[in-house]
Amino acid sequence: MKNLEDIPSSGGATGCSVPRWCWEHDKGTNGSSTGSSKLSGDLRQFDVVWKYYGGERFHVYLGPGHKDGKSTSFTLDTWVYFNKLADVNNIELDLNQVTLSGNTVIYGMQCNFPKGMWQYVTNHSGHPHWNDSNVACSRKVWKPGVWHHVILKYHRDSAGNVTYDSVSFDTKVSKFVGASGPSVFGLGWEIGRQVVNFQIGGNKTFSGATAYLSHLTVTGQ
Template sequence: MKILKVSALAAFLLFGALVPAIAQVTVYSPANGASVGSPFTLYAVSPYCSNQPVTAMGFSFDNGATQIYSGTQMDGPVTEAAGGHVLHVKSWGNQGSACMTDVAITVGATSAAVPSNALSNGNLQAASNWTAVHDAGTPGSSYGGTSLTGSPSRSGTARGFLTDYSYYGGERFALHFGSDTAAQNFLYDGWLYISGSSAGIASIEMDMNQTMPNGQTVIYGFQCDGWSGTWDYTANTGSIAAPKDQWIHSSQPCNVKNWSVNQWHHVQIQYSRDTWGNVLYNYVILDGKQQYIGAKVFSAFALGWGPTLITNLQIDGATSGSGSSNIYLDNLIVYRW
């Protein structure tokens, strides 16, 4: 869509005074109080403003100029100088009404941050109800075992995941750790350690599943893909009732073979969803380096599940013969808000 840049005064004269008290602009990303890198993804929706159909939306920082877009949704990368800012997200109705939602953000973060009101589940690697199963979406076969260990470990209680596979088989380790149908923003924060060799590992997949209030399940699929050398994310390219879970390559590089072995690696993945099951994969931070993903895809599935939160760790085999891998996970926390 064409971007129109106008001054704050011109926007006021053209569209009328903005009235935050009756704001009808929903901002899904970034969250209020968030620390973000630059660029970051702005995802906002406003079908109506003061009961008038919206014809345009826009945004500005602090007292700066407004950028205006046609339509009822904004979804794309935004850049801004480092520091604390107020992001003004705006919409205008077809009869002159004006609405606005303000979001306070800090730009320039090199590590993930969560709002003070976020909930969290920590020390998840130490939970006793992890399960293991061959992923039927991969070829071949696999077998996995998991147990707690004090070495290697950062917390004193890490979890080891040992996988034996044949013909590129993938083993999925899963943990049901709660239920929260209301949360729309998540941060996966964990430490991974590849023991000995990465020769038997093609990809490491770090997923999360959430049931929404309407009973549909959102799949947040994310992996470091050694075949393509990229960070990948999943989307439902079918329908809710007849879903097709599809991996999509991002433009950001990642290859497990480049991860140093016998060393802890810090992985932080931030994603959000809207009411309809569209997922926004915002960014990933690997060992302190933030990589912007900024992809929005549909990812809701009619699976018939009850309310649940699930995290998965999947290890895919790298060869057509037989092989194995040994990975440790520690200090796993999932934040939600």
């Protein structure tokens, strides 16, 4: 599905059972956060304010016309822009897919600036766990005031074990080594449901940032 940024906004954490951009504070992060999102011309704008490591999660349901419980290989492709990054700790891009078994596979990836690397999600005792990868990600290359092209590739097996294949950042392709593990969860969603998450996590200060997404596309096969 192409141009997910064009899907309308919900206005917050309600109305998310239909294709709408929704958002709320990620209770799995410390501190607090508030956010909002809207269309700005052809772009999807995200405004976030956080306090003490708060993270704001934005997510969009692709809708009943785009259910896919069969695909085992995915590409998430988008352009990303931040007005500032000095106080941003994490930039997260996820895809959730409910497979034919009824379980949800989370393909989760984030750029962790304090650690200077990409991280990936696996299931650890029933909870999403961030694992360090071999691929660097830092403010030296992810700069504010510049559009960056990010392409994430991953695949799964029938049991919900995910292998994170590669990340392309501004045309530079980096392959992950050993980035795999179980990433299946029982969330109770309907089969075929697909949800994309975009999350911004802050540092310990009281600060904020504005981000934009363009040409956000998810392709499964």
